[in-house]
Amino acid sequence: MKKIILLGYMGCGKSTIAQNLSKTTNIPFLDLDNCIEKKANLYIKEIFEKYGEIYFRKLEHEMFVELLQSSENSIIGLGGGTPCYANNHELLKRDDVVSIYLKASIDTLYNRLVYNKSKRPLIANMDEEEMREFIAKHLFDRSFYYNHAQHKVSVDDKTVEETVRDILEILA
Template structure:
């Protein structure tokens, strides 16, 4: 059984790469943010606005644990902050989990997130300079947790298809 878990900062391509990978290896794909939205019947943005980050992180942890306990192979993309809360980073080290950190540079993330930042509650009100500083600080703060993954793949200057091929080779 293979539980492939994709980790990385928002905008690193976890969902897009996860969907492509799952299709290529014929595994079901799950997105933790989507599982949360289904559970609470609200968007992540609405949940943050109405209930706050602490409530969101509690629901996120509960659904992450529930997903990991499933007795099936799958590809799962996590939210950017998931590994940093409630000892979720320890789950990434479990024997049956193949955790992969999709590592992107700050400048690459700023470029990606600037395109559709309204859907990103943590950066929606930041200009480019503020966003660069915010992401750099977050990556510094979250680096320890992201690097608990068993594998690290740089996504800078690579297409999602290239990253999927790299992951497939690693899985062999």
């Protein structure tokens, strides 16, 4: 059974696109962050505040491995940092996985995140200028890991429906 894995930087649309792709395909959808929140009974922000990022990365790795172990077909939306820790990027190459990098430009990410940062502890307290600078550097550092995906879809200037269509072409 195949897992369809969506990855990419915060705000590229992993959670939104995974949910919409699920509606179109009738394949169940799981958001890695939601699964972690349910298991820990805490919001991501609270896990960062109470236990720190390193502990979050441990939970994230364990949950990613757990989701991959199930025999069900599923669409999995990762967190933005998932491929960049604990050698998770190596799991993107597995035969039972279709991994897709939703690639967005700095401008797209900035425009989507500037009003949607409060639940994202890495950027929640940044002012606008600081955030733009951070996204640019961080995206550059993380691209190495994102580029381990089997497929890449550019999401700039596309509607949700257009991105879903591009993914369906990959899956066809």
